[in-house]
Amino acid sequence: MRLTDTSDLWWKTAIFYNLDVKTFLDWNDDGIGDFQGVAHRLDHLAELGVTCLWLAPFYTSPRRDNGYDISDYYGVDSRYGHFGDFIELVRTAKDRGMRVIVDLVVNHTSDQHPWFQAARNDRTSRFREFYQWRDDEPAEQPQNLFPDVEDGVWFWDDVAGQYYRHTFYRHQPDLATDTQVVRDEIAKVIGFWLQLGIDGFRVDAVPYLIDTEDGAEHEYLRAIRRFVSRRNGTGVLLGEVNLPYDEQLKFFGDADGDELTMQFDFVANQRLYLALARGDAAPLTEALLARPALARGNQWGNFVRNHDELTLDQLSESERAEVFEAFAPEEGQRIHGRGIVRRLPPMLDGDPRHIRMVYSLLFSLPGSPVLYYGEEIGMGEEPSITRSRAAVRTAMQWSPDANGGFSNAAAEALVPVVVSGGNSPEHVNVSQQRHDPTSLLSFIKRLTTAYRGAPEIGWGTFAVLDQPHTSVLAHSIESELGLFVAAHNFAPDGRSFTLAIDGAGDDWLVVDMLSDDPAPRPLADAQLSVDLGGYGYQWWRVVRPGEKRLL
Template sequence: MRSDWYKNAVIYQIDTPFFLDGNGDGCGDLQGIRRRLDYIRGLGATGVWLTPFYLTPFLDGGYDVQDHLQIDPRFGDIADMVLLLEEAEELGIHVIIELVLQHTSDQHVWFQSARQDKHSPYRDYYIWADEPPEEDDDPMFPGVEESVWSWDEAAQQYYRHMFYRHEPDLNLQCPQVIKEIERIIVFWLRLGVSGFRLDAASHMVKQAGGGDADKGYWLLNHLRDFVMLRRPETILLGEVDVAVDEYADYFGDNDRLHMLLSFNINKHFFLALARQDATPLADALRELPAPPLRACFANWLRNHDELDLDGLSDEEKEEVMAAFAPDEEMRVYQRGIRRRLAPMLQGDTAWIAMAHAVLFSLPGTPVMRYGDEIGMGDDLRLPERQAVRTPMQWSGTHAAGFSTADVDRLLVSPIDSGPFRYQKINVGAGQLQANSLLRRVSDMARTRLGLKEIGSGNYQVLDTGNPAVLGLFYQVDGESLLMLVNFCRQSVTANLHAFRDVELTECLADRAYSATDCTRHPRDIELAGYGYRWFGVVKTRDLSDDA
């Protein structure tokens, strides 16, 4: 029987260059990740998502791929990858890697050949025009790029680039490009990866349809078929920032993406955090379409990019900006916030823990970003999205325990000043403190692994009688789960009249609560400021009508 392991997983996202330097050259690498697999598994994660480690000029954090079949020497070699996959498997950790197919680096041999010779077999690998069309998409990075078209002197044509000008778009209507993609997939499947995260999946679909997404979904069907025929347990995780009513198109009928990163939930999550009111998130969850049987959503707090607020109204966007990015230097691309979670939540351990409690309560698979479990900060002196890409803070010793190299040899210096400095915020300190953020997040992650009801996707958003309290109720195979989280800093009471004839067993809480509200007939459940409580439910009657 095929395993839907990803529906009951906890995924840990790692920026390969910034996690741990295993050879002392100042750059994080695969060897370093391998050394910390025990830490990752101990944290409660059962999967890792690695940002690109391919050969790259490294002008876009490795997403400017120069060769999909070669590991950049900065990050190691094939033997390092094989060892990483081997040891991860021994620990029960699935490894998901990036499949960057929307574009390549302009240093890729395909593009270099294409631009030099109009009759090159690689010319059709990219998208060219004698004159750019009058109407096209806006660039992904407004304020950095003015257009998605740039002139190439050697080619004597314009080429299209949805992202940076040094990242030309691949022509995904070209059969030869699809063959190249198949070669890439087979190569990494044979090495033993468990899945691929499709970078810019919605843009890929549009390019595969010649500018029409409706004509481009065939690409997802093709990739799903190709992978399933070779490794049925392999997953496709898509970066899909589209309207909610388009989500179903990316899942298909269990024949496209296995997992979809739900940007809509993430945006409304931060709106709820800004208001200290769960209503925006609760409403977004009610609108979320049910995924097919063998698919699910993936949820996160922050990732390696900006917090993109497009999709919220102008008033809502400004509300989030005012709360979490009051200074212009904290904003980017006229739409987003370039900050880590902990600084946005003022370094308040209770508030940050509450946000994680929501993450682990949401229907779908939680994705944790490296460093968020200890409350790492950001470095706003770095440009654009790089502000949230700083070395992991392992200890208060030299270079945050990230590298033995001199600090001036590091790709990026660790944060060494302010409230989020590595001397104060680090893994070692978190492991020593009984009620640290690290301990609390790890408890949540490990508890979440035992709650298979969440992975089923069968949930109801409850009326808790208090707008500050998010209530989720899960039922599957006779098992039930109740999860409550308080979005505000004041103590509150959740009124759960629908649960008057059930028995609750508390399985996780932010603190010790009185047992009197968990008796046979509970009606009111107490929650401290930023508090959370998870319960197993023994039903004595059907709750579906009034939950």
């Protein structure tokens, strides 16, 4: 494959950054982040190396579920600004070399959406068929996605005189996405935002897109993919599909990958935390080896943390208990019986070696890295917010000033701010770290630079390399673009070993990509001598004779 063949598949080597406008920067000092605030911090993201900005829902909403309860798909929340501000944000991002994707949340609407209000008030309304109704609650029904909050998926509505279905919260009635009339409306929504210049969508809760067991969701995903491709030939669909690999693979589509373009790798993410809890790389290694092969245009999205709870639902009960004991020993740090409401640095007791090893691993795995805002500086959660996703949805920490430089508003008007101990803005902020070459922010910038200089990470073939330590994951990624090798130690004490590079000759060179002295050196005896400290990590580029690579 030649680079000229890959220009339309930008997501294969993209660096994604997810933020919520509400918590990023408050430009007008009303206590809530806004589009202008994000626009004024795009240079920070450009310097960080971000190539695609993913905006969490900013649509008109009662915000009972962090904006995922949408009451107008064609509107923007007035607290964040107006459409002119949004368009300026997209334009400015593109000026900085960043694409922009937004959330597509079409499993359900808010119960305040005009469609639902019309449907519940008039059985003859054309919007009645937009939702799912029945006269009697079924004796058997699937478990709600929030079993500690909702006791089923059907809720009686006095106004409508019927039960309506809600897979999520009761204030989020499910759309009847199996009907053509609803699909036509969704197509209009997709076309509207593409016309405004966005580059695709992060698709929410894909397995619940249609409530059938006959594969109809795949037919619908193919239709969405075709529509996006017609409107924007390089548009991406990044899907949230938290399922085992064999089931997840189906949502990529056929052999040509004609459904979702990308999917988050929830399996590897959950096995990563089991590996961290054990100090043993084996759980993650097993997951990576079990990854199914993808079509050329598809990609995995790798992540350490996201905006929801750290879900552990694909681990066994005993494995989940291990992770809870290691990283969420208090009940208030857990939610829904399956997840953790903490960020990574506090879970690792703030150990900079451990934290950096995890992010080095993130950028070295085959696929595209996805960062959640604040990860680049090691933000923690606010521990006083218990049993709630809001604990990891606090204001971005820009400076050591009041409210972390997020806003000058009075405390009672603010979104949540971290105020506890060593995670507060006084200790963790962008301003101090951007001037410190030893900071986590500087380290993440080094990783993004190295990742962008090694396209084989996004394109190549993954292999685990033999070495004697279960605490170590050593792997290679090879393509016609080059050969990349990395090693990561999950143990607190050091490990030494050699790695054989098959087929290498004495005229091959090796470059230590994260070293302060990256001068090429001969690859003696086709082997790499590796000496990892506790929670150590290393990246190498192995250069074949005649390769035209920047070293």
